[in-house]
Amino acid sequence: MPDINSLSQRIISVNSLTFDDLALEVFKLQYDQNPVYRSFVDALGKQPTDIKKADEVPFLPIEFFKTKNVKTGVWNTDCVFESSGTTQTQTSKHQVFDEAFYLQNCLNAFESAYGAVKDYTVLALLPSYLERSNSGLISMANYFINETDKPSSGFFLNEFEALNDLLLSLRDQKKKVLLIGVTFGLLDFSEAFQISFPDLIVMETGGMKGRREEMIREDVHKVLRGAFDVEQIHSEYGMTELFSQAYSHGEGIFKPSRTMRVIARDLNDPLTYPFSGRNGGLNIIDLANFKTCSFIETKDMGMVHDDGTFEVRGRIDNAELRGCNLMLI
Numbered sequence: 001m002p003d004i005n006s007l008s009q010r011i012i013s014v015n016s017l018t019f020d021d022l023a024l025e026v027f028k029l030q031y032d033q034n035p036v037y038r039s040f041v042d043a044l045g046k047q048p049t050d051i052k053k054a055d056e057v058p059f060l061p062i063e064f065f066k067t068k069n070v071k072t073g074v075w076n077t078d079c080v081f082e083s084s085g086t087t088q089t090q091t092s093k094h095q096v097f098d099e100a101f102y103l104q105n106c107l108n109a110f111e112s113a114y115g116a117v118k119d120y121t122v123l124a125l126l127p128s129y130l131e132r133s134n135s136g137l138i139s140m141a142n143y144f145i146n147e148t149d150k151p152s153s154g155f156f157l158n159e160f161e162a163l164n165d166l167l168l169s170l171r172d173q174k175k176k177v178l179l180i181g182v183t184f185g186l187l188d189f190s191e192a193f194q195i196s197f198p199d200l201i202v203m204e205t206g207g208m209k210g211r212r213e214e215m216i217r218e219d220v221h222k223v224l225r226g227a228f229d230v231e232q233i234h235s236e237y238g239m240t241e242l243f244s245q246a247y248s249h250g251e252g253i254f255k256p257s258r259t260m261r262v263i264a265r266d267l268n269d270p271l272t273y274p275f276s277g278r279n280g281g282l283n284i285i286d287l288a289n290f291k292t293c294s295f296i297e298t299k300d301m302g303m304v305h306d307d308g309t310f311e312v313r314g315r316i317d318n319a320e321l322r323g324c325n326l327m328l329i
Contacts, residue, residue, distance in 0.1 A: 008290070011026075024051065024054060024057075027051060027057045030072045034073075036070050036071075037295075064293075065093060082134045084207075102288070105257075117147050119176050121175050123167075124155045125163065127156075128185075128207075137205060152166060171197045179202050190223060196228075196229035197228055200230055204234070204236075206235070235248040241296055242286045244257045252311050253309050256310070260285065264282060264303065277303070280302070281316055282298045300312050301314050
């Protein structure tokens with residue numbers, strides 16, 4: 001079995017040339033040491049010797065994180081990330097072996113897409129998440145805020161006037177600012193204040209969380225572009241069950257981080273993949289999940305492009321609404 005410290009370092013530094021070999025190594029590790037995943041693979045009649053390419057690996061339905069303790073190996077849980085869900089749905093729980101590893105991976109993903117986080121003032125408008133203490137998104141945002149080492153960086157609950165005043169001040173000082181927010185929070189703010197800040201990066205994380213009527217992503221972005229006077233609305237794609245994120249600089253086109261690959265599956269036959277050029281269910285390889293499960297069948301629907309970028313186009317019929325990334329394009 002591979003040394004855990006060595007494996008984590010190789011995952012953090014993975015690139016397009018090493019991704020496939022590392023994915024197969026992680027698959028064999030998880031088949032050997034993850035009882036939940038092994039049972040699922042066995043139920044499909046698959047054997048590790050049958051798998052020759054990363055695209056052939058079986059993907060565990062995401063619902064298992066609601067009912068099973070998904071772990072690879074035996075280890076003490078550092079913390080647990082829990083999905084927001086709704087009052088009618090059972091939440092997912094992701095056992096975290098090392099929050100510091102998660103945060104380092106988050107930082108690498110962000111900085112690969114946007115440059116050094118220290119260059120930004122980070123403002124987080126995440127009211128629904130701040131009401132919980134076990135959110136992976138809050139953990140990530142808090143880490144970014146602390147890494148900026150700027151007194152203006154911070155969280156906002158419903159202090160729209162204070163946020164508006166701070167944005168105006170930072171604009172006038174020509175500061176580089178990231179405003180990351182849950183979608184309903186950004187829309188609520190946009191109804192209270194209008195601001196012309198063309199250089200502002202406005203990043204939505206998805207989700208109305210029952211606070212507002214659902215809107216398609218195109219309409220949300222149109223409203224927010226007008227409210228902040230920006231050319232594009234950026235987006236973050238992540239979920240409780242993953243350690244890695246993808247980012248969109250606009251138009252709903254996401255680029256996965258180095259530790260992440262998205263593969264589309266046939267909506268009529270979930271065991272048929274890859275499925276490119278058409279709408280399909282989204283499967284995700286997340287190498288950073290090597291201590292839980294790196295091969296996840298999500299309930300998101302979308303399209304994967306030849307260059308590895310992808311779009312999210314909604315939820316698969318009969319799938320429960322998740323608290324994050326509920327919008328359609």
